[in-house]
Structures are given as structure tokens and as C-alpha cells.
Amino acid sequence: MVNQFLQAAAMAVYLLFAGVGNQAKADASMQQPVGKVVLTVGGAISNTTDGKQALFDLEQLKALGKEEIRTSTPWTNGEVTFEGIPLTKLLSAVGPKGGSISVTALNDYSANMTVAQLVGAGAILAYAVDGKPLSVRDKGPFWIIFPFDTDAKYRNDDYWSKSVWQVKSMTLQ
Incomplete structure (x- = not known):
């Protein structure tokens, strides 16, 4: 119950600060990628590049901002520093209409999670x-x-299974 409350609170704060809760223009057009498309975000989103989904090249993603997380993982040796796009900024760019997201890898492995889990944890791409x-x-x-490494609640099978690698797409519901 407390966990659900915290997730809902994190989502509310995210929506408030990202300005998603009051999208002025639904289905707004985003800038088309110039380089090779490296990520597709679709589903229940407000901002698209083609009316259905948001396509990103690497430069567009990097322009959203950079964040680092220094942590150990079950797949790396010791602590390493990851550099990536804060998922709060990526989600803000596409304007999520849904509260859950499916992340899919190149090999079609996918994991479902709530937007609040990503935002509340401060996850990065x-x-x-x-x-x-x-x-x-x-x-x-x-x-x-x-x-x-910041909280034991992230060191379990649930979060490890959501730590999708070789990400190719995201779908919001």
C-alpha cells in the first residue's frame, strides 16, 4: 500500500514538473530525426514525429540532457559509471498519456513497468x-x-528484470 502510494506520488510530481498533466497540444509534432533512428517510442504518447510514434536519433536523445549513475550491477565488475538520458526527460519529450511502459530489446525481450517506477527511481537510458x-x-x-547501490529496494529480481539492455523501443500504455 505504501509502495503504491509512493509510486503514485512520484508520478504526480513528475507530471507536475514535466508539464505533462496539462499538455497544451495533443499529438504535437516533434522534430524528425536527421541521423539513423536508434530508438522508437510509441503507444499512448502526445508528441510524435509521424503521427503515431516518436523516432529519435542519438543526437536528439543526447540533446534531452545527460545524467550519470555510479553503481554496481549483477552484470558488471564492481562499480561503474553509466552515462545516459534521464528517463524523466525522455518521457517529458513524448508526453506520456499512460502510466505503464513496455521496454523492448533487440532480441524482443521486453519488460513492463510503471512510469512511476522509472521516474521515482531516477532511472536513465x-x-x-x-x-x-x-x-x-x-x-x-x-x-x-x-x-x-542507492537503495536495497532496487537490488532484487524485480528491478534487475526491468534493467533491459539492447533497448530498441518503448511503448506506453
């Missing part, structure tokens, strides 16, 4: 680790990273 771009061979081009 990582594109580099220890200053080196993530390659497909090394869990890239993108990897959902939670700050695992």
Missing part, C-alpha cells in the same frame, strides 16, 4: 559506461539503469 559508448555486443545501444 544509458548509452555509455565508464566513458565508452555501449555497443550491441556490450548491452548497447541503450540500457535501462537504476541506481542499484
Whole structure:
């Protein structure tokens, strides 16, 4: 019950600060990607590049802002520094209409989570680790990273299963 309340509160704060709760223009057009499309965000979103989904090239994603998380993971040796796009900023850019999100990898593995889980945790869409771009061979081009070392609640199978690597798309519901 408390966890649900905290998730709902995190979502409310996110919507308030992101300005999503009062979208002035539904289905607003976003700038078309110039480079290779590296991420597709679709589903229940307000802002699109083609009327149905938001397509991003790497430069567009990086323009949303950068954040670092220094943490250990079950898949890395010791603490490493992940660099990526704050998911709050990515979600703000697309204007989510739904409260849940499905993140899909290149191999079609997918994980479902709430927007509040991502926002409340301060998760990022990582594109580099220890200053080196993530390659497909090394869990890239993108990897959902939670700050695992900041709170024991993130160090469990539930959050580890949501830490999707080789991310290719996201769908909001």
C-alpha cells in the first residue's frame, strides 16, 4: 500500500514538473530525426514525429540532457559509471498519456513497468559506461539503469528484470 502510494506520488510530481498533466497540444509534432533512428517510442504518447510514434536519433536523445549513475550491477565488475538520458526527460519529450511502459530489446525481450517506477527511481537510458559508448555486443545501444547501490529496494529480481539492455523501443500504455 505504501509502495503504491509512493509510486503514485512520484508520478504526480513528475507530471507536475514535466508539464505533462496539462499538455497544451495533443499529438504535437516533434522534430524528425536527421541521423539513423536508434530508438522508437510509441503507444499512448502526445508528441510524435509521424503521427503515431516518436523516432529519435542519438543526437536528439543526447540533446534531452545527460545524467550519470555510479553503481554496481549483477552484470558488471564492481562499480561503474553509466552515462545516459534521464528517463524523466525522455518521457517529458513524448508526453506520456499512460502510466505503464513496455521496454523492448533487440532480441524482443521486453519488460513492463510503471512510469512511476522509472521516474521515482531516477532511472536513465544509458548509452555509455565508464566513458565508452555501449555497443550491441556490450548491452548497447541503450540500457535501462537504476541506481542499484542507492537503495536495497532496487537490488532484487524485480528491478534487475526491468534493467533491459539492447533497448530498441518503448511503448506506453
